[in-house]
Amino acid sequence: MKRISVIVLSALFLTACVSKKKYVALETENGQIKSELTKTKVEKEELEGKFAAIEARVNDYNAKINSLTEDNNAKLVNVDGAVISENQKVALRESLKKVPPAYMATAKTLKDSMNLAMQFNLKSSLDNIEEDEDISINIEETVVMISISDKMLFDSGSYKISKKANEILQKIANVVNSEESLDIMVEGHTDNKTLKSTASVKDNWDLSVLRATSVVKKLQKDHGVAPEKLIAAGRSYYQPLVDNDTKENRSKNRRTRIVILPNIDKFFALMNSNE
CATH class of the missing domain: 3.30.1330.60 (OmpA-like domain)
Incomplete structure (x- = not known):
């Protein structure tokens, strides 16, 4: 009878030991999971910060691209051998409308037109010098x-x-x-x-x-x-x-x-x- 009791107690003791080991293992695993979760949250926050920085840079680049697009009209271009800007080319075409057509009759290129327009303007100013x-x-x-x-x-x-x-x-x-x-x-x-x-x-x-x-x-x-x-x-x-x-x-x-x-x-x- 005593022998049976010892066997039962030993079984209960072993069962308790196994349960405690599982508990400790689960606690350890739980701690690791919490640690991983915390790490994931930190990484998420870091990624969000990096994304915000990248987004700001993209917006900045877009602004610069838009600015360069606008400034492109002021870039120098070669037109019929004359170096002028896009804005000047547009302004020239508007200016030519104010010069008598007969004066522009010999113009064959935009450069010719530019020279003739300036000549007309200058000659008008030189009328008082004989x-x-x-x-x-x-x-x-x-x-x-x-x-x-x-x-x-x-x-x-x-x-x-x-x-x-x-x-x-x-x-x-x-x-x-x-x-x-x-x-x-x-x-x-x-x-x-x-x-x-x-x-x-x-x-x-x-x-x-x-x-x-x-x-x-x-x-x-x-x-x-x-x-x-x-x-x-x-x-x-x-x-x-x-x-x-x-x-x-x-x-x-x-x-x-x-x-x-x-x-x-x-x-x-x-x-x-x-x-």
Whole structure:
């Protein structure tokens, strides 16, 4: 009987031990599951944060793409050999409507049309300047070159502006001041005759530069031309009109060339503002 009791107690004890092991195992497994769940939640939150960051970057890229698409209209393009922007091309087509059709009859390309439109605008502004033996006007595409003999502007061998220069300089200033699209470069030219060196004028380089700057200063101070539109350049005797072999030819080479340069951006803005 005692032996049976021992066997029963042993069985109960073993059963209790097995149940406790299972419990511990289940607790351990439960802890692992909770740990995995916590890890999963953390990873989920991290992924959501990364996704939000990626979404923000995508939105930023889309905004940049839209901006680039808009800016693309301002990019330079080559049209019939003329480098202009898309916006300028549209503006040009609108501007051409304001130029008399007969004036545009010879245009074969958009570049031709652009040059003719600018020429028409410039010639209209140059009506008050008459050509004679001391003043010549030449227009090459969109650039106006006004050549003035030195006797119209300076005393002989000097860079001081003479009083008789006021009239022609005022006319040129009126042209430049009436058109926002125009800039102006003043070039001094001499003959090849050797100068007597002085404290301020050493050679023809000095004389040509000083004459150009004298005209620029006169245009700015006395005739109201904005200084940011002015350029002064000296050429000495290295760009003669004719050979410096006679007194008459040397006289032709002593000149001031005023180059009127249209600013294409200002030109289109000006043309579009005119009704």
